[in-house]
Amino acid sequence: MMLNHLTIIDATDEMGVLAGHMFAQLGADVTRLVSAAGEVADPVWTRNVRTVALDDADLPALLQGADILLRNGPLSGVDPADHPHLIDVVLTPFAAIDRPSTDLTLMARSGLLHIGGDPDREPLRLPGQQAHALGAIQAVIGALTALHARKDKGQRVTVSAYQSAVLANYREPVMWDWAGKVGARTGNLLVRGKSGVNQVWKVADGWVTWALVDNPGMMRAMVALMRADDMAGPLAEVDWDTILVADLPQETLKAWEGVVAAFLATKSRTFLAEQSNRTGMGLSAIDQPDDVLSSPHHAARGAFEDFADPVSGRTIRVPGPLFQTSREGVR
Template identity: 30%
Template sequence: MVVIMHEEDVERGPLDGVRVVDLTTSLGAYTGRLLSDLGADVVRVDLDGDRLPRPGVFTEAGKARVTAGRAGLEDLLGTAQILLTSEGPAALRARDLHPEDVVRRHLGLVHVSVSPYGLTGPYADRPASDLTLLAAGGLLALAGDPDREPVRPWGEQSTVIAGAHAAVAALLALLTLEATGRGQVVDLSAQEAVAHSLENAVQCLDLEGVLRNRAGSGPLEAGTGLFRCADGWIYLVGGLGGRPLAWSAITEWLLDNGITEAEALRDERWGERSWRRSPDAATEFRSMFERFAVHRTKDELYEDGQRRGISIAPVATPADLLANPQLTERGFFREVTVDGRDLVFPGPPYRFAGSRVGPRSTPDRSGTDEGITA
């Protein structure tokens, strides 16, 4: 059973009273969605004559949608605290929307400019796509098998990464606006946002002189990685950073369940990092563990492993997540209406005391700028 939170009793969010004008393409649309989740009044404006690609339904939840001419847009900007755009500087200047010009006309406005490569530099107006941004940001160098071509992650990840970074930057600029009354330009490069999201790849080069490359999907160390079970897959962490961590607990787990060959895991060689990171060790451990796991479900393995202090997690399908006891008990999933469609959305990854945050239904407003008031 899925427990869905409805919006009838939604309390004011932390950004209640903040107006955001959203002129983004798909590259920056997630920024407005995140600000709407926090309670901002986000107005998606379709400018007369524009033919920009329309972002997807997921990023448009909670946004009012209007069509406006140039004069109507300027009136809206006069009532807003934040403007969102996501094109290069030449395209923005051609539409009289370059941040330098906008904040000069509206001194109390924060212009968050999400663009592929930032507002300055030799690549500022270079065309870009999710694929090229992931490559330029370094993520593709880490994704895929080492002896094959890079693999692009699913789902336009550069737009998610850039949108999340831009939302945080917008909140910081909003604090300055509230303290000083002065707007500013936030220049967000999607390429730099991707590079900032590579976990410790940059630090490995900077601090250890190690250039990380594609490692593929196989295990780097015996006891850690994906393992088959009766109804799918689980992820087990038997070692990390060369340390055996839960090795003794895993060994006892296998022995308690009739895998007598696991006695060999007590041998001194399994305490050596070089052996555990060898292909032979990974193959030997997998044979033992999957012989045990194949007769058990991922939930059974998860519960039993957790009781033993072992780091283990089920690999969840979408259906698994919708039925997850913890998520349903916490009312994580929300039912919202977007473009006349009732949809179930995941809730926010954070909570605020005294206010509801998360995806909201599209406001019922007029289709022109006359439906938006100060």
């Protein structure tokens, strides 16, 4: 295991639990401290860690033997600075201010909530606790970076879940910094130049991604496939080497997309993905959850494993090891 030489003390709440889980998945010995009120985190993310009641824990002894401490705030009765070897990781909602937050409010403030969904409807939230997860991932990166530089002296790493979410929103902050513009939700449209083109398409047994873009090779490959079924219509006459799709009127693109939609609706995801891999037409099949869980490719790599969920009482499939190599016993 990559990190089986490390000892981690995880004193975070649900904003940070993924950090402890990631360390455990990489082989570290993780002890999670739980308050008297009980565990609040999803049991999926605490399944490979040791749990100790905070009131019963000998914190000075735990920290003395630890490499990394993960926390959201002060720990009663101890000062991490008294343990100079320790990598002290503090994950909070905001960097320098103390204010209430939830994953939803952090997502909204970061701008990630603003860009999801259709333009004529309310914002569409990503599933799960995304801002908390992004903060936890940055906490792991910060901890390992500090550990690499530690030698005989520990460091404090401070991470803001809000800033982590902002950094994940690569487009809107850059647009504001450089153009002074606030972006708008575009839904299923990929906006380039004057117009927008569809990105997700309904096919006979599900959905695929593809778009009318300025890539002559992709366009010719799609049209050739459509012509084989005599369904290319006006697209058969287009010179893709001389036309600029991004400058076409929206009405023209909509008419062309109607032709493409009629063709795609007659084909399966598997057929289209195979043709795309063979001809380079830039199409990808969109997996359904069952496709992901039953994939032979994922099964061969142990991407998912069974977990007896104590909440529902069911056995569910959950993500397996973060990394796995072909070397025996190494994950």
